[in-house]
Amino acid sequence: xxxxxxSRDAVAQIESGMTVGIGGWGPRRKxxxxxxxxxxxxxxxxxxxxxxxxxxxxxxxxxxxKKLIFAFVSLDFIxxxxxxxxxxxxxxxxxxxxxxxxxxxxLKAAAMGAPYxxxxxxxxxxxxxxxxxxxxxxxxxxxxxxxxxxPALNLDVALLHVDRADQRGxxxxxxxxxxxxxxxxxxxxxxxxxxxxxxxxxxxxxxPQQARSVFWERSCTNAVVHIPCGAHPSSCTPLYGLxxxxxxxxxxxxxxxxxxxQYFDDYIAVGEEQYLTKVxxxxxxxxxxxxxx
Amino acid sequence: MTDETNPxxxxxxxxxxxxxxxDGEVLAxxxxxxxxxxxxxxxxxxxxxxxxxxxxxxxxxxxxxxxRNGYQPQRExxxxxxxxxxxxxSGARHALVGPTQIDRFGQANISAIGEYAKPKIQMLGxxxxxxxxxxxxxxxxxxxHSKRVFVAGEVDTVCSIGYNPDRLPKGYSFADIDIRYIVTxxxxxxxxxxxxxxxxxxxxxxxxxxxVVDNTGFELLIPDNVSTTPQPDADDLVILQRVDPNNLRxxxx
Numbered sequence: 001x002x003x004x005x006x007s008r009d010a011v012a013q014i015e016s017g018m019t020v021g022i023g024g025w026g027p028r029r030k031x032x033x034x035x036x037x038x039x040x041x042x043x044x045x046x047x048x049x050x051x052x053x054x055x056x057x058x059x060x061x062x063x064x065x066k067k068l069i070f071a072f073v074s075l076d077f078i079x080x081x082x083x084x085x086x087x088x089x090x091x092x093x094x095x096x097x098x099x100x101x102x103x104x105x106x107l108k109a110a111a112m113g114a115p116y117x118x119x120x121x122x123x124x125x126x127x128x129x130x131x132x133x134x135x136x137x138x139x140x141x142x143x144x145x146x147x148x149x150x151p152a153l154n155l156d157v158a159l160l161h162v163d164r165a166d167q168r169g170x171x172x173x174x175x176x177x178x179x180x181x182x183x184x185x186x187x188x189x190x191x192x193x194x195x196x197x198x199x200x201x202x203x204x205x206x207x208p209q210q211a212r213s214v215f216w217e218r219s220c221t222n223a224v225v226h227i228p229c230g231a232h233p234s235s236c237t238p239l240y241g242l243x244x245x246x247x248x249x250x251x252x253x254x255x256x257x258x259x260x261x262q263y264f265d266d267y268i269a270v271g272e273e274q275y276l277t278k279v280x281x282x283x284x285x286x287x288x289x290x291x292x293x
Numbered sequence: 294m295t296d297e298t299n300p301x302x303x304x305x306x307x308x309x310x311x312x313x314x315x316d317g318e319v320l321a322x323x324x325x326x327x328x329x330x331x332x333x334x335x336x337x338x339x340x341x342x343x344x345x346x347x348x349x350x351x352x353x354x355x356x357x358x359x360x361r362n363g364y365q366p367q368r369e370x371x372x373x374x375x376x377x378x379x380x381x382x383s384g385a386r387h388a389l390v391g392p393t394q395i396d397r398f399g400q401a402n403i404s405a406i407g408e409y410a411k412p413k414i415q416m417l418g419x420x421x422x423x424x425x426x427x428x429x430x431x432x433x434x435x436x437x438h439s440k441r442v443f444v445a446g447e448v449d450t451v452c453s454i455g456y457n458p459d460r461l462p463k464g465y466s467f468a469d470i471d472i473r474y475i476v477t478x479x480x481x482x483x484x485x486x487x488x489x490x491x492x493x494x495x496x497x498x499x500x501x502x503x504x505v506v507d508n509t510g511f512e513l514l515i516p517d518n519v520s521t522t523p524q525p526d527a528d529d530l531v532i533l534q535r536v537d538p539n540n541l542r543x544x545x546x
Contacts, residue, residue, distance in 0.1 A: 025374065052418075072418035079417060088405070088415035097404065099423035101378040120469075121382075121424040123462040124454035125400075130409055136462070145464030176349035177373035292361060293347040 023160035031161035033230035060087035067094040082254030106153035111186030118147035158188035165195035169221030175237035310334040333536035359539035387430040397511035400455035402448035426453030438477035445510035456489035
């Protein structure tokens, strides 16, 4: 089965009002080229589920988000994501703020086809008071303790970025952490994966470690989009680090009147080919130093 | 080496490192530079502790902070974020974190200041605070002790559960919550065994009791005899240089 698609055709499957999960973590291995494609579309009223970074910030800035399901939004070395912050302080988005681990459980429940997973996490905090829809339950097996029933976070679409993939949807992540990308892939009806490198299937046969770095089976991948440097300006360890100067300029744009429109015109409206040229080309991106934490 | 020193940073790191004293095989997580150097120091003294490289691996010895200068982390197992949650839900972790607000119950906030629906200041979000506080031991580090941090009422957004009877979920007791110490730039605080009220453990050298009282938005339990936070000894200074060879702590406070 050949799942190769253009970025435009893949993202055209996303409709207004859908729930979209975005893989990666903060400024790490985010499917930014797919997010830029989404920003160029006329889709709106999205519910977004993410361990958020500039993906969430940009979607906030562009007014694409109706509701954000999050535990944090941060660029790590720039702790506060400027456009997410504006959106919250202007009360322009609805939110479901939960714990990082609760998000994992919600994705896991969706992946299992279960309605919820019981946990003590979130009890006694504003997770329960700010999300009145969250149900607190008794255990059917007895005991005095209440449990929070973390509901399944069922996704219409997941957007992910990986190091390499074949056209059948075998996706490889060789960086040290695949984050919750496997759960996003399983929680979604339609998983769209961008890859830095498109490879033949026999690439994965050369040594068992190649196949060990594949974290979900190809039946979980619906579309493969080949976009070199598709995670930029986030990192895609070990292929390239995050682009600190690009993130700084992006964050600074939020302080300017019309700053988002300027950023959009400069880097998003121009399309992916010009984007890559403007940020220095493949060579410059591949030369970005890997982060040391 | 440098002739510059930052005695306050050294003192605070040593005080912070003691939060893990007596812990067994638990993951020592220090969120932030001072906290991480402190966790590293604790693990040098107590090798039963576990640490990560702050990215995705458990290491057998603390990774020096900052530039590696050829140092290779001594990895012993993978510890990506999904496994961190498996670990923390088991309780085998003690985190030292830096909240923006703390109240008299030990409830902490890193999410939002002001009205939740339209915050005056939106910060990071709750991150892992709800799960951490329900699952394992936690301590706090406060680099600037003030009434803005130690608030008079409840914190604006309750990210981590504390010893607040009004918020305790059904079937749970204070014994399910484990907040250990609060190390600030002025003093060390802890929670009284019986009442779980916040009490003064020690004042840092040169700090007057009144300064702590004036900068705390709620009443502290003050024992009759308040001790002085110990200064780092010669061994401590050697360990500090080993875990922070680039002297990042000089500019940390």
